[in-house]
Amino acid sequence: MEPIKTILALTDSYRKLPGIGPKTAQRLAYATLRLTAEERKLFIAALEDSLTKVKKCPHCGFYFEETCPICSDPKRDRSTILVVIDSKDILAIEKTKNYNGLYFVLDGTLSPLRNRNAEAIGIPHLEKEVSDNGVKEVILALPTDLEGETTALYIASLFGKKNVKVTRLAHGIPVGTNLEYLDNLTIAQSIQHRTDMEKGGNGNG
Numbered sequence: 001m002e003p004i005k006t007i008l009a010l011t012d013s014y015r016k017l018p019g020i021g022p023k024t025a026q027r028l029a030y031a032t033l034r035l036t037a038e039e040r041k042l043f044i045a046a047l048e049d050s051l052t053k054v055k056k057c058p059h060c061g062f063y064f065e066e067t068c069p070i071c072s073d074p075k076r077d078r079s080t081i082l083v084v085i086d087s088k089d090i091l092a093i094e095k096t097k098n099y100n101g102l103y104f105v106l107d108g109t110l111s112p113l114r115n116r117n118a119e120a121i122g123i124p125h126l127e128k129e130v131s132d133n134g135v136k137e138v139i140l141a142l143p144t145d146l147e148g149e150t151t152a153l154y155i156a157s158l159f160g161k162k163n164v165k166v167t168r169l170a171h172g173i174p175v176g177t178n179l180e181y182l183d184n185l186t187i188a189q190s191i192q193h194r195t196d197m198e199k200g201g202n203g204n205g
Contacts, residue, residue, distance in 0.1 A: 007033070059129060061105030061122070063087050070103055077101040081130060082139040083155070085109060085148075089141060089179040096188040101139075104129055109147040110154055118154065126155075130164060139194055140168040141179060167194040 010029035014020050020028070035043065057068040070076065070090070080101030084090060090103050107121045118124065130138060138159050142148040156166040169190035179187060
């Protein structure tokens, strides 16, 4: 029996989401069909709103509806910029109430095998934001895998030549762990005890 095309299309759509495999995508597709008509309308409306109402800040890369709450805040410390690879990471850090500077969201990490070079992930844009805001310290909150480490070293080398201090989060972040899975205290301590990239990981921000 031929599979229903609509279910196949739904399944393929869910598979595009990170962490969703074929079986999970199929379960989600059938779960969508079991929604009531009203629930489906709300689901569709939410997806449409994500296309028409949500914008990406041209400066930091954070998502917003009206005005970027970070870049438009005059109380923000513009001498520091914290670099992440996902807007969710910004939310995790903001919950700690331990950082009041700017942010920048990279479009991933450096990966020659995936054709992700410095330009592709937005490092030239990061350079511009650092220069335009007179940033004195770049704080790296990148993944601790190989690609994340490669990206961190590249950025440290880049800004080291421009006399911009580069530090990274430290103390309490396990290797391979994403920020969104950490508790607020761990993230707060990581910000407080960030390390200087040029000093081989020693020293407090």
